[in-house]
Amino acid sequence: MQDKTHLVDEITGHRRMRRNRKADWTRRLVQENRLTVDDLIWPIFIIPGTNIVEPIDAMPGVNRMTVDRAVEAAREAADLGIPALATFPNIEMELRDETGSNSLEANNLINHATAAIKKAVPNIGVITDVALDPFTSHGHDGILRDGEIVNDETVEQVARAAVLQADAGSDIIAPSEMMDGRVGAIRRALDAAGHQDVGIMSYATKFASAFYGPYREAISTGGLLKGDKKTYYIDPANGTEAVRDAALDVEEGADMLMVKPGLPYLDICWRLKEAFGLPTFAYQVSGEYTQIKAAAMHGWIDGERAMMETLLAFKRAGCDGILTYFAPEVARLLARKG
Ligand code: PBG
Numbered sequence: 001m002q003d004k005t006h007l008v009d010e011i012t013g014h015r016r017m018r019r020n021r022k023a024d025w026t027r028r029l030v031q032e033n034r035l036t037v038d039d040l041i042w043p044i045f046i047i048p049g050t051n052i053v054e055p056i057d058a059m060p061g062v063n064r065m066t067v068d069r070a071v072e073a074a075r076e077a078a079d080l081g082i083p084a085l086a087t088f089p090n091i092e093m094e095l096r097d098e099t100g101s102n103s104l105e106a107n108n109l110i111n112h113a114t115a116a117i118k119k120a121v122p123n124i125g126v127i128t129d130v131a132l133d134p135f136t137s138h139g140h141d142g143i144l145r146d147g148e149i150v151n152d153e154t155v156e157q158v159a160r161a162a163v164l165q166a167d168a169g170s171d172i173i174a175p176s177e178m179m180d181g182r183v184g185a186i187r188r189a190l191d192a193a194g195h196q197d198v199g200i201m202s203y204a205t206k207f208a209s210a211f212y213g214p215y216r217e218a219i220s221t222g223g224l225l226k227g228d229k230k231t232y233y234i235d236p237a238n239g240t241e242a243v244r245d246a247a248l249d250v251e252e253g254a255d256m257l258m259v260k261p262g263l264p265y266l267d268i269c270w271r272l273k274e275a276f277g278l279p280t281f282a283y284q285v286s287g288e289y290t291q292i293k294a295a296a297m298h299g300w301i302d303g304e305r306a307m308m309e310t311l312l313a314f315k316r317a318g319c320d321g322i323l324t325y326f327a328p329e330v331a332r333l334l335a336r337k338g
Contacts, residue, residue: 033315035308037081037334041127041281042327045218046070046089046113058214059286060293062325064090067113074121080331084125086174086323087113089134090219099143100135103161110134111168118169127201128170130158130186131177139216139225141177141232149232154179159189166195174258176203178232184252201281202254204246205268208233211261211287218286242268243275250276258323261285263310266317273318282314283323304333 020030045056045064052066065073074085089109095102102108114126131141132154138144142154154177162173173190175182183202190198208230216222234242242265246257255278259268262282273280292310296303307326314322324330 033312035311035315035330035334037331038083039311039315039319039321040082040327040331041084041086041125041321041323042077042082043086043088043283043323043325044070044073046087046109048092048109056214056218058217059290059325060297061329062218062289064218067109067116070113071116071120074117074124077328077331078121078124080328080335082124082327082331083321084127084171085117086127086129087117088129088215088219089113091134093220096135096137096224098137100132100157103130103132103135103157104164106164106167108135111164111170114165114168114170125171126169127172127174128165129203130161130165130173130175132157132161133177133221134219137224139221141229142179149179151179152181155182155185158182159185162186163189163193163195166190166193166198170198172199172201172256174201174203176206176260178203178206178229178234180248181252183249183254187253199255200253201256201258202246202249203260203283204249204254204257204272205242205265206233206258206260207236207242207265209236209261209264209285209287211264211285214286214290236264239267239271243271246272246276250278254278256281256320258283259319261288262314262322263288266313269314269317269319279320280318281321281323282317282319284310284314284326286325289325308333 020026047064047066049066050068053063053069056062056064087110091109110128114128117126133139133141140149142149158175165173173186175186183200186200257272257278258281259265260283262284269280269282292303292306295301311322
């Protein structure tokens with residue numbers, strides 16, 4: 001009878017991949033990518049009022065917080081070593097209108113939060129979105145006119161909103177509304193207002209995705225949204241178009257790029273990093289968070305391992321960091337592991 005060991009030996013020769021995997025210490029030695037607390041950006045949700053922390057049903061473990069409690073969260077995040085927060089407001093329904101005019105109030109909820117956080121915790125970065133969806137009565141990211149999201153008027157408005165956000169202390173403006181020409185317009189507006197040091201992290205490739213569902217509950221836009229966002233977000237089928245879109249943002253002056261959602265678009269992360277070499281971030285969005293949490297709550301998946309595996313996958317795909325609702329949980333876990 002043929003010796004089976006001999007048979008395998010003939011195939012592998014001296015090549016045995018398992019040698020480097022044989023022990024914990026060899027695995028640690030050859031590990032190519034690592035996740036650290038420096039890779040994390042924590043998105044948080046702000047509500048009006050004081051001293052309220054309320055859970056979001058569709059995002060187990062994630063809360064909406066009033067500004068005073070967000071300041072505490074920021075302090076906690078800074079203590080954990082998390083470099084930056086991304087803030088999203090859930091503003092009163094009465095303040096929402098067709099054009100999202102509250103985005104142009106200097107002391108609106110988002111700017112109030114920024115100022116309070118930067119005053120109390122100056123060393124944490126604050127990244128703010130300028131899309132109009134938290135402020136519009138129809139839930140779209142731009143100004144809606146005769147059934148259309150009008151590009152240029154929206155760009156003018158988000159550029160003005162960006163200056164107000166920078167005035168309030170925002171460190172990085174992150175435009176997520178996908179209007180054409182927005183990055184250049186925001187850069188010019190910031191510079192004209194003396195905010196040369198305020199950066200732009202472009203939501204360069206934002207796809208028309210089903211994974212934003214829980215976020216829309218978090219800021220109460222889900223019920224409002226009429227139609228969909230396909231006339232301005234990218235078709236999930238298109239990779240080359242996404243790279244072209246990012247190229248325009250790079251030309252217009254983006255300092256950093258973002259891919260959103262994250263895990264279904266790792267190929268885009270890799271392509272952007274290869275093409276432009278800019279600091280590149282992935283946004284592990286609400287639906288990505290929720291699917292891991294929900295499965296873990298049922299005992300169908302090891303939530304902690306799944307969390308760490310997805311975050312490491314972003315690093316492997318070339319990302320410099322990740323916006324993730326898991327940020328404080330990961331930071332605590334990493335601190336425990338030393
Ligand atoms: C819209 C915006 C979205 C998210 C952040 N800002 C998407 C949307 O509602 O269309 C999604 C974030 C998430 O799902 O975690 N400007």
